[in-house]
Amino acid sequence: MSVRPNAGAGEAVAVPRLPSLAERLRGAWDGDVAYSFRRSPVAVVSAIVLAACLAGALFAPWLAPHNPFDLKTLNLLDALSPPVWQEGGKPGYLLGTDDQGRDVLSAIMYGARISLLVGLASVALAVVMGVSLGLLAGYAGGKIDAFIMRVADVQLSFPAILIALLIDGVARAALPRDAHGDVALFVLILAIGVSNWVQYARTVRGSTMVEKNKEYVQAARVIGVSSWGIMGRHLLPNVMGPVLVLGTINIATAILTEATLSFLGVGVPPTQPSLGTLIRVGNDFLFSGEWWITIFPGVALVVMVLSINLLGDWLRDALNPKLR
Amino acid sequence: MTHPLHHAAAGEVLLELVDVARWFDVSPPWLNRVLERKPRVLLRAVDGVDVTIRRGETLGLVGESGCGKSTVARLIVGLYAPTRGSIRYDGVTLAGQGAEAADAGAQRQARRSMQMIFQDPYASLNPRWRVEDIVAEPIRVQEGDVARADLDARVGALLEQVGLAAADGIKYPHQFSGGQRQRISIARALAVNPAFLVCDEPTSALDVSVQAQVLNLMRELQQRLGLTYLFISHNLAVVHHIADRVGVMYLGRIVELAPTRRLFTQPQHPYTRMLLDAVPDLSMTGKSRTAVAGEVPNPLDPPPGCTFHPRCPLADERCRREVPKLLPAAAGGEAACHAVEDGRLPAREGAPA
Numbered sequence: 001m002s003v004r005p006n007a008g009a010g011e012a013v014a015v016p017r018l019p020s021l022a023e024r025l026r027g028a029w030d031g032d033v034a035y036s037f038r039r040s041p042v043a044v045v046s047a048i049v050l051a052a053c054l055a056g057a058l059f060a061p062w063l064a065p066h067n068p069f070d071l072k073t074l075n076l077l078d079a080l081s082p083p084v085w086q087e088g089g090k091p092g093y094l095l096g097t098d099d100q101g102r103d104v105l106s107a108i109m110y111g112a113r114i115s116l117l118v119g120l121a122s123v124a125l126a127v128v129m130g131v132s133l134g135l136l137a138g139y140a141g142g143k144i145d146a147f148i149m150r151v152a153d154v155q156l157s158f159p160a161i162l163i164a165l166l167i168d169g170v171a172r173a174a175l176p177r178d179a180h181g182d183v184a185l186f187v188l189i190l191a192i193g194v195s196n197w198v199q200y201a202r203t204v205r206g207s208t209m210v211e212k213n214k215e216y217v218q219a220a221r222v223i224g225v226s227s228w229g230i231m232g233r234h235l236l237p238n239v240m241g242p243v244l245v246l247g248t249i250n251i252a253t254a255i256l257t258e259a260t261l262s263f264l265g266v267g268v269p270p271t272q273p274s275l276g277t278l279i280r281v282g283n284d285f286l287f288s289g290e291w292w293i294t295i296f297p298g299v300a301l302v303v304m305v306l307s308i309n310l311l312g313d314w315l316r317d318a319l320n321p322k323l324r
Numbered sequence: 325m326t327h328p329l330h331h332a333a334a335g336e337v338l339l340e341l342v343d344v345a346r347w348f349d350v351s352p353p354w355l356n357r358v359l360e361r362k363p364r365v366l367l368r369a370v371d372g373v374d375v376t377i378r379r380g381e382t383l384g385l386v387g388e389s390g391c392g393k394s395t396v397a398r399l400i401v402g403l404y405a406p407t408r409g410s411i412r413y414d415g416v417t418l419a420g421q422g423a424e425a426a427d428a429g430a431q432r433q434a435r436r437s438m439q440m441i442f443q444d445p446y447a448s449l450n451p452r453w454r455v456e457d458i459v460a461e462p463i464r465v466q467e468g469d470v471a472r473a474d475l476d477a478r479v480g481a482l483l484e485q486v487g488l489a490a491a492d493g494i495k496y497p498h499q500f501s502g503g504q505r506q507r508i509s510i511a512r513a514l515a516v517n518p519a520f521l522v523c524d525e526p527t528s529a530l531d532v533s534v535q536a537q538v539l540n541l542m543r544e545l546q547q548r549l550g551l552t553y554l555f556i557s558h559n560l561a562v563v564h565h566i567a568d569r570v571g572v573m574y575l576g577r578i579v580e581l582a583p584t585r586r587l588f589t590q591p592q593h594p595y596t597r598m599l600l601d602a603v604p605d606l607s608m609t610g611k612s613r614t615a616v617a618g619e620v621p622n623p624l625d626p627p628p629g630c631t632f633h634p635r636c637p638l639a640d641e642r643c644r645r646e647v648p649k650l651l652p653a654a655a656g657g658e659a660a661c662h663a664v665e666d667g668r669l670p671a672r673e674g675a676p677a
Contacts, residue, residue, distance in 0.1 A: 215448035219512070222401045222440045223462045224432075237452040 036318040043314035046307035053304045057112035064106035065092065069271070074101045080285075083292050096292040099285065104292060107278055108300045114274035115301070118189055119255035125193030126254075127247050130200025135231050135239070137201065138208025149205070152198040161260060163195035164188075168266050184269050192257050196250060200243055207239035241319055249312035252305040259301055275301045338520060338552050339377040339400065344409035344420065345576075346370040346395050350624070367623055369395040371576035372409070374650060379519070382546065382553040384567030384584070386560060386599070388620055392576040393556045394443075397524040400554065401440045413438060413520070436466055439513035443525040445505035449497040455508055456493030459483065462515040482511040487541060503534035507541065514545070520552045527562055539566055560603050564588055569657075572596045575623060575631040578650060582657020590672075592659040594636045597672060630662065638663040638670075 037043050056063060067073060078101040081090045089096065095104040137148040155163065171187040211217065212235060220230050255275075261267035262276030263283075270277060275297045282294025348367040356362060370392040377383045385393050398404045400411060402418065410420030416434045417426045439462070442448035449458055459479045463470055470478075480490030486507040497505055506526060513521055523542070527535040543566060545551060557563050563570055564584060571581040572595065580593040591597045618635040621627050630648050633639040642662050650660040654667075663669050 215442040215444055216450045218398075218403055219440065219442060219448050219509075220450075220461070221403060223512075224435065224465050225461070229465075234450055238450070 033318050037314070040314050040318075042310055046310040046314075049303060050307040050311060053112060053300075053307070054116070056109050057116050060106070060109040060113055064103075064109045065094070066103040066106040068102035068107045068110060076101050080290050080293075082290070095296045096290075098281065098293045099290075104278075104296050107273065108275065108297050111273050111275045111278050111297060112300060112304065114185070114268055114272055115255050115258060115276070115304070118185070118192065118258040118268070118274065119251045121189045122192035122196065122254045122258075123247050123251050125189060126196040126250070127200055127243060129193065130197035131204050131236070131240075131243060133197065134201035134204030135208055135235060138205040139212055139227065139231050139235065141209075145205070148201065152201055155195075156198050160192075160195040161257060164191040164257060164261060165264075165266060167191035167194060168261065172266075184267075185272065188258060188261065188267055191261075192254050195257075196254065199246060199250075203242050203246060204239050207242060208235055211235050211238050245312060245316040245319060248315055249309060252308040252312070255301070255305055255308075336379055337376045338379040338414055339554070340412040341373055341375045341396075341400070342410050342412070342420075344370060344373045344396075344399060344406045344411060346392075346399055346404055347407045365624055368576050368626065369623070370399065370406075371626075373573075373576075373578055375571060375578060375581065377520075377552060377554060379552055380550055381568045382555055382566055384563035384570040385554065385556045385573060386558060386563050386570060387573035389558065390620060390623065391573045393558075393573055394524050395576075396573075397440065397522045397554065397556055401438060401522050402435060436516055437519045438522065439516070439518040439520075440522045440524065441506070441509050441513050441526045444529050445502050445509055446529070448509055449505055451497055453496070454493065455483070455495055455497065455500075458497070458508060459493070459511045459515055462512060466516050478515070482515055483508075485514065485545070486511045501534075502530050503538055506530060506538050510538075510541065510545070514549070517549075518551070520554070522554045522556075524556050525558065526555075528557060528559060535562065542566065560588075560599065572599065575620065575626055577631065577660065579632065579661065580653075580657065580659045581650065582653070582655075582659075586656045590655045592653045592655055592657070592664045592669065593632075593661045594638055594663065594669075595632050598635075630660075636663075638668065 037047075061067070078090060078093065078097050079099050081088060081093055081097045083089050083096045084091060084094050086096075093103050093105075095108070097103055098107070133148050133152075137145040168187055168191050171183075171191075175183065175187075208231075212230075217230055217234055220234050225234070258267055258274060259276030259279065262274050263280045265280065267276055268274050270281075273281070278297035279294050279301070282290075282292075282297065285291075285293050346369050348369055349364065350367045351357060351364040352360070352362050357364070373392075373396060375383070385396065387393050395404065399406055399419070400413075406420045408420070410422055411418045413434045414437070416430045417423045418431055418434060423431075449455075453461075456476070456479050459482055460475050463475060463478065476493075479493055483490050483492055488504065488507055488511070492500075497508065500508065506529075509526075526542070527538050530538060539562065542553070546553060553566070555563065555566055567584050569582065570584050570587045571578045572587070572593065573579070574595050580587065580591070580596045582592075587596065588600065591600055621631065621634060627634055627644075629645045630636070630639070630643045633643040636643065640662070646662070648660045648662050648665065650658045651665055653659040653664050661669075
């Protein structure tokens with residue numbers, strides 16, 4: 001090839017082009033985080049287990065062998081049958097049935113839906129609340145900071161479950177009896193979400209106070225960006241890393257809180273049983289020998305929470321530059 | 325002197341600082357003050373600076389770390405409000421006495437034509453933003469909705485103006501070297517066609533070879549766009565290269581202010597002499613350098629009178645009592661020194677005639 005002098009001198013300037021989706025995906029796969037994921041067997045296994053749990057929960061209406069809430073399909077003659085591999089087990093009821101003849105496996109899949117919904121939604125609520133208040137406290141400083149953080153300190157001196165019980169109790173007292181069933185799920189999400197915002201607020205406040213003194217924030221102020229613009233568009237993307245890790249781990253905590261509340265009988269209504277409700281119901285039969293009604297939902301809960309926790313741990317290490 | 329072109333264009337005063345001071349309250353928290361009987365503590369970072377910058381010129385500001393150079397820069401661009409004094413830009417009072425009376429629209433207009441370049445190119449660009457968004461931000465903020473194609477074209481032109489490629493816009497800051505990042509900073513500062521740039525040590529975080537490139541770029545841009553610079557640095561060689569006039573700061577005050585040539589050949593203030601003697605010079609190999617004697621006093625508790633007197637070889641009783649004013653010196657420029665005023669300044673050894 002001969003080299004043409006001044007080749008391209010008169011040509012149009014190359015138009016800047018954003019990478020396509022495929023290029024971005026490939027870039028993400030080659031990136032540090034994906035590399036560390038591929039190198040971590042624990043993370044891969046937890047991700048697969050979690051994906052299976054998610055799929056089972058999301059597609060329960062199509063995957064579950066029975067619909068445990070359709071009274072027409074329930075047969076009381078099938079009640080309290082043990083898992084299929086035990087003597088007396090009935091084919092079609094893999095993990096056995098409860099006292100009303102509901103299939104335990106199907107009930108777990110439907111219950112996991114409720115548990116995951118409450119877990120994800122309450123963490124989302126806690127993140128939104130905690131990140132906004134933490135950002136405001138860290139950036140504004142002074143009296144606003146002092147007020148928000150003192151409220152946080154006071155709330156932190158109560159156990160989260162107590163706050164959730166309080167909110168749930170107030171909602172029960174305030175709402176008419178028949179309305180409560182419809183909004184019980186939202187009250188539960190609100191209760192768990194509000195009881196967990198403090199740690200996000202503290203984390204974000206700390207990172208905000210570090211970031212706001214960096215020169216790019218001062219540069220934005222010189223340019224004339226408003227305080228809201230600086231908080232939302234400059235600081236927020238730079239303080240979200242730790243929040244992601246915390247949020248992942250907290251999904252597991254939120255699911256457990258929901259299970260605890262449901263176990264105590266103040267969570268979701270019995271018409272929409274979560275894993276916690278199933279464990280509570282089965283608990284009554286534990287000592288009469290029908291162990292499968294409570295053990296299998298318990299195992300499902302442990303597996304789900306454990307895989308989320310392990311993934312969260314991996315994410316924390318993968319995003320921590322000091323551990324690379 | 326160094327750049328006759330600028331002096332021809334220079335004329336009207338663009339920026340005027342009158343007796344500007346900025347004190348920081350670094351007292352312990354209220355509870356500790358009450359319980360431990362600790363007094364309020366004020367840090368006088370800038371304590372009475374008078375300076376004017378004419379349109380088209382470059383004013384260099386030098387001094388040791390902690391002398392208040394950066395605070396002056398932040399006062400001018402409005403990151404800090406002055407404790408005392410006033411700042412006027414292009415006929416509009418921006419801060420201090422008379423700022424409330426000034427027209428808000430004119431103030432916004434004035435702020436818009438003033439931009440800043442920061443010291444650390446690794447901290448001054450948001451690591452999560454693409455370069456094109458960083459450079460486009462001033463346009464978006466100050467002109468509202470601009471058509472995407474129009475914006476892309478302007479950002480591309482800005483990047484090319486500072487020696488980068490338009491296609492670099494889609495990259496992130498961490499994909500660039502320090503010098504390239506400082507070029508991005510300059511492109512961002514130029515985005516809304518400012519008349520005045522405050523440069524706070526723009527080259528001190530860069531390698532020496534890259535410093536020269538960035539300085540040459542800044543001078544080229546100044547000539548092409550008719551910019552006015554306030555150039556802050558602790559590096560005397562850099563200031564000598566770029567400035568038309570130089571101000572020397574010591575402990576929150578300007579102690580000498582003179583055209584560059586005069587300042588470097590006939591320094592008047594003993595502190596300026598001390599600084600120049602301390603500069604390593606390749607052409608003067610073998611000649612022993614005098615290190616700057618003593619330490620900068622604690623700015624929380626500055627000495628009375630002339631703040632330089634504990635380190636000054638010429639200090640007498642008057643220097644310990646009376647704060648010297650910035651007065652015209654016989655050699656040209658201005659100096660704040662009783663010895664210069666009284667004419668008891670010894671001839672400088674080794675100085676060219």
